[in-house]
Amino acid sequence: MDKTGHFDLCADVFGGLGRRCGASEAGRGHPRKGGRRSRPRRTAGVSVAYEPPVGEGVGMVARTGPFWDGVEGRAPIPPAAATLGFEFIDVDIDNGTIExxxxxxxxxxxxxxxxxxxxxxxxxxxxxxxALLATLGPDQFQSTAELKVNFLRPVRPGRIIGKGRVVHRNGDLAFLEGTLADSEGATIATASATARVIPLDQAATQP
Structure with missing residues (x-):
């Protein structure tokens, strides 16, 4: 974590390896020299709808919980994510975004x-x-109540980049959005979702 509260980790998380490295260049999994992203984390003057709850995100030295434990190799990646070839690239918990x-x-x-x-x-x-899990505390989880997907164009097998964002959070209710792009950067599908923040110990009984 740098002085801005931004995490630059990349995932080789399969098998619980939790390899740390610089964020990938242009989302293609190739770290730049020095481990810094090729684009700035923020753009001056841009208004962001998401604000992390007080005590979450800003100024946190280390984070734990289901998401961070998997990303950092303290817990195995969920089998469903492993089936999809999930790879963590980057996250900005201040702005509620993930790649x-x-x-x-x-x-x-x-x-x-x-x-x-x-x-x-x-x-x-x-x-x-x-995108939402990364902003939560170690004793919290999220339950997806609704997911709407729009398929824009077909895609052949290969690497697919996902970008997610917490659009707005009001108490335990969160509104999310995401996109998928092919290896050439063309958007192939988008989604919007509604989720609830729940206690971690209730995760097994929620949808």
């Missing part, structure tokens, strides 16, 4: 040879959810 990547394999394709929409929806689910 991740997935691997669309030949096992995911439909008869036309494109990645099946259901797998893209699952990738969006695992994009918007972590």
């Amino acid at each position: 991740v990547a997935f691997t669309g394999t030949e096992d995911f394709v439909n008869p036309a040879g494109n990645v099946l929409g259901a797998f893209l929806a699952a990738m969006l689910y695992d994009t918007v959810g972590p």
Whole structure:
């Protein structure tokens, strides 16, 4: 974590390795020299709707909880995320944004040879959810109440980049959005979601 409260971690989290490295260059998984992103974390004058709750995000030296334990290798990555080839790239907890990547394999394709929409929806689910999870405390979790997906164009197997954002949070209710892009940067699907922040010990009984 740097002096701005921004985390630059990248994921080689499979098998619980939790490798730390610089954030990827242009979202392609190649760290720049010195481990810094190729673009600034903030743009002056831009208004952001999301504000982290008091005591969360800003000034935190280290974070724990289901999301951070998986990213930093203290816990194994969930099997569903591992199936999708989940890779953590970068997060900005102050602005409630996250960047991740997935691997669309030949096992995911439909008869036309494109990645099946259901797998893209699952990738969006695992994009918007972590955007919120990254901002929560160690004893909190999130339950997705609604997920709406728009499929914009087909995509062949390969690397897929997910970007998620906490648009607004009002108490325990959070509104999220996410996008998926192919290796050329073309947007292939978008999603909006509504989620509730719940106690971690209730996660097993929630949708």
